[in-house]
Amino acid sequence: xxxxxxxxxxxxxxxxxxxxxxxxxxxxxxxxxxxxxxxxxxxxxxxxxxxxxxxxxxxxxxxxxxxxxxxxxxxxxxxxxxxxxxxxxxxxxxxxxxxxxxxxxxxxxxxxxxxxxxxxxxxxxxxxxxxxxxxxxxxxxxxxxxxxxxxxxxxxxxxxxxxxxxxxxxxxxxxxxxxxxxxxxxxxxxxxxxxxxxxxxxxxxxxxxxxxx
Numbered sequence: 001x002x003x004x005x006x007x008x009x010x011x012x013x014x015x016x017x018x019x020x021x022x023x024x025x026x027x028x029x030x031x032x033x034x035x036x037x038x039x040x041x042x043x044x045x046x047x048x049x050x051x052x053x054x055x056x057x058x059x060x061x062x063x064x065x066x067x068x069x070x071x072x073x074x075x076x077x078x079x080x081x082x083x084x085x086x087x088x089x090x091x092x093x094x095x096x097x098x099x100x101x102x103x104x105x106x107x108x109x110x111x112x113x114x115x116x117x118x119x120x121x122x123x124x125x126x127x128x129x130x131x132x133x134x135x136x137x138x139x140x141x142x143x144x145x146x147x148x149x150x151x152x153x154x155x156x157x158x159x160x161x162x163x164x165x166x167x168x169x170x171x172x173x174x175x176x177x178x179x180x181x182x183x184x185x186x187x188x189x190x191x192x193x194x195x196x197x198x199x200x201x202x203x204x205x206x207x208x209x210x211x212x213x
Contacts (some may be wrong), residue, residue: 002051080160
C-alpha cells in the first residue's frame with residue numbers, strides 16, 4: 001500500500017475526496033476515498049488518484065519480471081462508472097501502457113487487478129526505479145452523462161515481482177593448446193599461443209565469460 005496518496009488534477013474534472021484515507025498509515029477496511037458525478041451532459045472523467053512511496057527495497061542485482069496493481073472499489077449502480085486510465089509512474093512520470101479495461105463496474109464492491117508477475121506494462125524497470133519514492137500508480141475513472149453517483153475506493157496495492165541470480169564463480173588457467181569441458185556444460189577452445197586466465201560464471205545452465213586476464 002502507498003504511504004503517500006494525493007489527488008492529481010492533470011486529467012479529468014471530478015476531484016477525489018478523503019484521498020489520504022488510502023495512505024498506508026491511515027487505512028482502515030471501512031474507510032474510503034470517493035468521487036461524485038455531476039448531472040450534466042457528456043462523459044466526465046475523475047482526476048487521478050496518485051499513489052506513491054511504497055518503500056520497496058528491491059536488491060540492486062535483481063531483475064524486475066512483472067508488476068501488478070489492484071484496486072478495491074464500490075458503486076451503488078452498475079454500468080455507471082468505469083476505469084479510464086491506469087498507469088504506472090516511474091521517477092514521477094507516467095510510463096508504459098494504459099491498463100484500463102474501459103469495462104463498467106458492477107454494483108457493490110469489486111476488486112480489479114492489472115498487470116501481473118510477467119507483465120512490465122510495456123516498459124523496462126530497474127531496482128532503482130522501484131525503490132524510488134516517486135514510483136507508484138495513477139488511476140482515473142469515467143462516469144456516464146447525467147449521473148451523480150459516487151465511486152468509492154477502499155484500497156490500492158502494488159506488487160513487484162523480481163528474480164535474483166546468485167551464480168557460482170570459477171577461475172581457470174588456459175592451456176597452450178586443446179580444449180577443456182567444465183562440468184559437462186561448456187567447452188573452451190584454446191589458441192595454441194594463448195596463456196591467459198578466463199573468469200567464468202555459471203548461471204545454472206550455461207557458463208558466461210566475464211573477462212580475460
